[in-house]
Amino acid sequence: MAILPPTSSSLSKDSSYSFSLHIQSSTIFGSKLKSGEFQQTRFRLFSNSNSYPGLTIKASRESLGLTQELKSNKLERVVETEDGSDLFEDMKHRFLSFKKHKYLENLEHYQNLAKGQAPKFLVIGCADSRVCPSTILGFQPGEAFMVRNIANLVPPFESGPSETNAALEFSVNSLEVKNILVVGHSCCGGIRALMSMNDEIDKSSFIQSWVVNGKDARLWTKAAASKLSFDQQCKHCEKESVNRSLLNLLTYPWIEEKVKKGILSVHGGYYDFVDCTFEKWTLDYKEDNLKEKNGRISVKSHILWS
Incomplete structure (x- = not known):
């Protein structure tokens, strides 16, 4: 469902108007959304100097509810969670900690286990x-x-x-x-x-x-x-x-x-x-x-x- 802009009669020739289009979908511009979630896409309409039918549409996309997370660098964590990247990043640190504090400090023992x-x-x-x-x-x-x-x-x-x-x-x-x-x-x-x-x-x-x-x-x-x-x-x-x-x-x-x-x-x-x-x-x-x-x-x- 779209929230429509005012009719052309209510727009001045030099005016611009922002409106939001809410779309429920599984894929928006290549970004996969969970079923039932909404993504907000904002269109900014600029009037043509001669006539309204020539309106120029500029679109920018914002994920509803994620804008604030993006500003606080939390969007990356949300994305990473979907494919498990953050879990494996944590696993990597655990492994490297094991290697440093267990394996290398007991190198002879682990070399014997290799035999x-x-x-x-x-x-x-x-x-x-x-x-x-x-x-x-x-x-x-x-x-x-x-x-x-x-x-x-x-x-x-x-x-x-x-x-x-x-x-x-x-x-x-x-x-x-x-x-x-x-x-x-x-x-x-x-x-x-x-x-x-x-x-x-x-x-x-x-x-x-x-x-x-x-x-x-x-x-x-x-x-x-x-x-x-x-x-x-x-x-x-x-x-x-x-x-x-x-x-x-x-x-x-x-x-x-x-x-x-x-x-x-x-x-x-x-x-x-x-x-x-x-x-x-x-x-x-x-x-x-x-x-x-x-x-x-x-x-x-x-x-x-x-």
Whole structure:
């Protein structure tokens, strides 16, 4: 919709008049606008010395609501945000800070890492952006081989190939890690999806097809905590799914063999970022205890860091 200028009868021959044209569009003069936003284009009309039909139109463009930002140098930041440039600029500074304060100050260590790795841990954590194991537990480069997936699940051996059990095979057989740590966490969306599932899986859903690996934890939680609220059941399942993953680890022949010989230990962990506490426990391996008793597994060294 345009705001029209006065009729020619109201214009003097030497007069000029400014008016604004508001256009709703997705593209104006090559500038992409979000749907539903307005851009203000100002036209200044100058009368011809002889007649009004010869009006000369000069157009200047101003982005509605952005003029003040331009004056305060904020327009560039708005534009940069659209393509992520400012995010990568910040990332660049973080990298250069790492290079200056970590890499170059520990150059020998990083040069040794370039020759090979010998991590002591395989850590299986959730892909959730709030629970980076290296940040929480202070792992430095070279200390932990890391796998992150939805809900920090370990599928059983019979489920077939996945990136998680490929990492298990490589880290245990090639890197010869001594410890496997499965870390669950509070407010886990993957566990919530697991607990919300119907008995029949929607095979078109990648999420359901993956989190079904925690079905035993779900069933046990539904049976043992049926009187609790759904949120409390989810919290219960967040820890139970870790124990089920520890049992699933033992379905891999090369893992069970090493655990049985005492050269590999499997551990569970639970990070509660609501109150910033961390629970850690270790599977107490006994051949006669591989079959669950009363739905529980035997653990040792169960401690709380708070």
